[in-house]
Amino acid sequence: MAYFKEKKISMDIRRFKPIKQSRVSEEVAGQLKQSILLGNFKAGDRLPSERQLAEEFEVSRVAIREALRALGNAGFISVRQGPTGGAFVTELTFGRLADTYLDLFLSNKISIPELHQVRVLVEPEVARLAAQHVTDEYAGRLEAASAAENLPPVALPEDIDRKQALHFILAEMCGNRFYEGLVHSMLKLTRQVVEVINPDPWDMHPGNWHVPVVKVVLRKDSEGAYAAMRFHAMEFGERLIALERSFREENALRGRDLKASVMTAEADKKKRSIVGALSRLPD
Numbered sequence: 508m509a510y511f512k513e514k515k516i517s518m519d520i521r522r523f524k525p526i527k528q529s530r531v532s533e534e535v536a537g538q539l540k541q542s543i544l545l546g547n548f549k550a551g552d553r554l555p556s557e558r559q560l561a562e563e564f565e566v567s568r569v570a571i572r573e574a575l576r577a578l579g580n581a582g583f584i585s586v587r588q589g590p591t592g593g594a595f596v597t598e599l600t601f602g603r604l605a606d607t608y609l610d611l612f613l614s615n616k617i618s619i620p621e622l623h624q625v626r627v628l629v630e631p632e633v634a635r636l637a638a639q640h641v642t643d644e645y646a647g648r649l650e651a652a653s654a655a656e657n658l659p660p661v662a663l664p665e666d667i668d669r670k671q672a673l674h675f676i677l678a679e680m681c682g683n684r685f686y687e688g689l690v691h692s693m694l695k696l697t698r699q700v701v702e703v704i705n706p707d708p709w710d711m712h713p714g715n716w717h718v719p720v721v722k723v724v725l726r727k728d729s730e731g732a733y734a735a736m737r738f739h740a741m742e743f744g745e746r747l748i749a750l751e752r753s754f755r756e757e758n759a760l761r762g763r764d765l766k767a768s769v770m771t772a773e774a775d776k777k778k779r780s781i782v783g784a785l786s787r788l789p790d
């Protein structure tokens with residue numbers, strides 16, 4: 508209590524508020540973000556150079572660089588190197604949402620059992636809605652994705668592509684972009700974890716698991732699609748939870764950590780980090 512009293516007095520007698528250096532870059536980032544959201548800069552557009560921005564905002568280039576880094580991390584821009592490089596406005600996609608969920612998992616704020624709980628809730632509803640939007644084109648894509656799952660075995664990442672393709676088509680078919688975004692986020696997190704656990708693809712998700720789902724969706728049987736997808740989400744989720752648990756237990760004995768492994772795998776993918784690229788931004 509005494510601490511707060513003392514603190515209050517010292518604030519009262521102080522005449523000026525200290526200005527944090529980070530405030531400047533935050534304001535720059537805020538204005539740039541607003542400009543992007545208002546459509547002044549569209550996806551694919553190049554932002555003015557670091558030097559031009561510094562002149563226009565009347566701030567240091569360090570502050571501009573910090574603001575661009577924040578916008579890059581938030582997924583609003585991407586930085587390309589080379590003579591035609593610069594900071595480019597990116598298309599807002601579900602990918603950003605997916606990255607956020609992955610970060611939450613990595614910082615222990617969501618777990619695989621929690622992911623499973625949501626998948627079991629969302630995916631059956633997605634399948635139910637998808638069954639109401641079957642067109643010839645969608646039917647063709649569902650059949651092709653289902654057939655591809657039974658092609659000769661491939662490495663795990665390609666196997667995951669094959670198995671997730673069907674879920675993505677259903678998400679697109681469901682007609683609700685919020686659900687679609689959730690499905691992309693859930694599947695991306697699932698993929699990261701499965702890639703690190705590295706199970707036998709057939710053990711993780713056999714190639715014939717989607718057959719009952721596709722059958723009822725193509726019959727435009729909404730309730731049947733709901734039930735079939737619920738069954739599938741349950742059996743897959745239970746398997747994932749069990750595999751993740753045993754992976755954790757095995758690796759705890761060896762002093763390794765699942766999250767650290769996922770982070771390392773992610774870092775490998777993003778070798779050309781935005782920090783490194785920013786330092787090479789052309790004027």
Ligand SMILES: [Zn+2]
Pocket residue numbers: 670674712716717739743
């Ligand atoms: Zn599946």
